Each structure stands twice: as structure tokens, then as C-alpha cells.
Amino acid sequence: MTRPTDRFEGTSNYIATQDLKIAVNAAVALERPLLIKGEPGTGKTVLAYEMAAALNAPLITWHIKSTTKAHNGLYEYDAVSRLRDSQLGDERVHDVRNYLKPGKLWEAFTSPVRPILLIDEIDKADIEFPNDLLQELDRMEFFVQETGETIRAAVRPIVVITSNNEKELPDAFLRRCFFHYIRFPDDETMKAIVDVHFPAIKPRLVSEALKTFYEIRDTPGLKKKPSTSELLDWLKLLMVDDVQPETLREKSPNKLIPPLHGALLKNEQDVHLFERLAFLNRREGARPGG
Known part of the structure; x- marks a missing residue:
């Protein structure tokens, strides 16, 4: 089995400039989210896929839409299904975990090996979306109200966040990221x-x-x-x-x-x-x- 590596040097399918390699490796070393900006079509999203291939890490993708909320990345509780099952006398209702759908952060935090978590096009969401993720990305943990448990990252994932600059991101969020702008190729x-x-x-x-x-x-x-x-x-x-x-x-x-x-x-x-x-x-x- 190939062992994971800690250095990104590009891949045979992805031409990475020297400053991009430095940015990726700096974010990995600092254990901070890597915020990637640049024109559409400059390879921001593809970078996460190629990092996963180069670092031999599983890739977890969270593609953001205008309706996406921060809690979607943690988990979703299906109260309607639980109510319906209780009316039908289904035994599943006695365990609330049957109605919790883990989100992408939950999936990343419970990965047995260090994954790459791609939060793609974060600027598509509401302006409060980045701030709502500050604590979870900082502490790499979150609390599940329905079960009273804390989901904590066994190994800290490498977080890649892309933005097309459609809206400004909050300063508090930017302070916690390592930033790199992918210039259009010469x-x-x-x-x-x-x-x-x-x-x-x-x-x-x-x-x-x-x-x-x-x-x-x-x-x-x-x-x-x-x-x-x-x-x-x-x-x-x-x-x-x-x-x-x-x-x-x-x-x-x-x-x-x-x-x-x-x-x-x-x-x-x-x-x-x-x-x-x-x-x-x-x-x-x-x-x-x-």
C-alpha cells in the first residue's frame, strides 16, 4: 500500500506553479484551511482532486449552493420521518441516530485516515455561512444536540476552500485561512x-x-x-x-x-x-x- 505523503509537487495531470505548490504545502504544514481564489476555469476545484491523488488521501467534496447552510455540513435531523415511524410503531424510533444524516464535516472528522475536504465555491452561500463554520473548522469538532455527543476529528483533515469572488468573505474567516490567488496562466x-x-x-x-x-x-x-x-x-x-x-x-x-x-x-x-x-x-x- 502506498503511504501518504506530506508534500504536494503537482501531478502529471495538473501543472502547478511554484507559488501554488508553496501555498498548498504551507497550508498543510500550518493545518489551516487553504482558501483558493481565481477566475472561473483556472483549476481551483481540480486542485483538490489532484492534491488527493498526489497525497494519496481520500477526497470529500462539499459543493456549495445558494441554499446551503452551515449545519448541512454537520448533520441533518429528519424529525418528520421519526414522527411518521412513531405513528406506525416502527422500532427504529427508539434510537435517534437512525434519523441523523451525517454531513461532509462529520464524514471528514470521522475518517480513519487524513482526508482532503473540499468546500467548493463558498461564496455562493449566504454571507453568514463562512462565520457559521468558524468554530467547527478551528476546533475540528462539533456538538450533536440530539445525542449529546461531540464529533471530534480523529485526524485533522486538509481543508481546501474555493471562491470565485462573487462576494466578500468575512475578515474573521479570512484570518483563519492560508490564502492563494491562482493567476491566469501565462x-x-x-x-x-x-x-x-x-x-x-x-x-x-x-x-x-x-x-x-x-x-x-x-x-x-x-x-x-x-x-x-x-x-x-x-x-x-x-x-x-x-x-x-x-x-x-x-x-x-x-x-x-x-x-x-x-x-x-x-x-x-x-x-x-x-x-x-x-x-x-x-x-x-x-x-x-x-
Whole structure:
């Protein structure tokens, strides 16, 4: 059996920058939650999965929604089912534990080996949600009112928390985390990411595609910049359709919108923006002496 390790150095499937490796290992050493922020599509959620693979640890995922409450992560008590069973004379009603559904924190705290607990997109929940978890994440324990027992972590889990910056997180919560912002990959890092996913792709296609991709991201007025995951989808389509690098390199006014742009531009506002730019370029090209 492979023994767990305490160092994260990235994986063959995940290109981790040096500062990200330092952040992960610092959070593990300090036994503090690792708060990861960054643009959507920069690999925040995937990081927890790759940490679990690299550290040989079980992964427990808690995906947060707008309706999620902190107590959902501890446990839920099904009083309605217990009442129904009592009316039917079911013997299960004599043990309240039959009606307790453990949450993700309960699952993490009772894991026999150190797990990784992913609290994904914490900023989707109510503003009070992070504060409601302060004591549990600090002390790694919580009290079960219905049974009078305390659920305490046998081994302290590695906690990874992701945020898309949709709302500010409370200062008291931030003080208890080790923070890292995943910057959008530069050209060299992106080439390494592409190589992991498409090792047989033509280098010239990657080079031209990345030029187009970063030009799109740098376009003023863009409502949603394309992400790494959308770039990978686009490259896959370019390979399937056997699009040549020369096609991407062509900069005539009629070709301003890249082929298969639906993988990169995800709303009508941005498509219309590029159509307007194409129209302006065509008009400029049509002028005498242009």
C-alpha cells in the first residue's frame, strides 16, 4: 500500500506553479484551511482532486449552493420521518441516530485516515455561512444536540476552500485561512497545460491558437473572458475539424471571429462585440487607400 505523503509537487495531470505548490504545502504544514481564489476555469476545484491523488488521501467534496447552510455540513435531523415511524410503531424510533444524516464535516472528522475536504465555491452561500463554520473548522469538532455527543476529528483533515469572488468573505474567516490567488496562466504555463491534455497536438496550431485566445481575452469590453477549460475545448474542436494554423493566422476583416468561436465566446453580447469589430474592420479595409 502506498503511504501518504506530506508534500504536494503537482501531478502529471495538473501543472502547478511554484507559488501554488508553496501555498498548498504551507497550508498543510500550518493545518489551516487553504482558501483558493481565481477566475472561473483556472483549476481551483481540480486542485483538490489532484492534491488527493498526489497525497494519496481520500477526497470529500462539499459543493456549495445558494441554499446551503452551515449545519448541512454537520448533520441533518429528519424529525418528520421519526414522527411518521412513531405513528406506525416502527422500532427504529427508539434510537435517534437512525434519523441523523451525517454531513461532509462529520464524514471528514470521522475518517480513519487524513482526508482532503473540499468546500467548493463558498461564496455562493449566504454571507453568514463562512462565520457559521468558524468554530467547527478551528476546533475540528462539533456538538450533536440530539445525542449529546461531540464529533471530534480523529485526524485533522486538509481543508481546501474555493471562491470565485462573487462576494466578500468575512475578515474573521479570512484570518483563519492560508490564502492563494491562482493567476491566469501565462503563455508558457498554458503551453505546458495544453501539452498535458494534448501531447500529440501540432506546436504551430498551439502557437496560433494561443495568440488568438489571448487576443480575445485582451479585447476591451468583453463580458466573459474565455478560461483555460474553454481553450482546451476549443483546441479539441480545432483538432477534430483539422483546422490549419494558417486559418487562425489569417487576419482579414472577414476572418476576425475565430472558427468554432462558440467554444470561447459564451454570450451574445461578446459575439455581437466581435461582429461589430469585424464590421468596422471591413469598412476600414473598404476605404480608398485602405
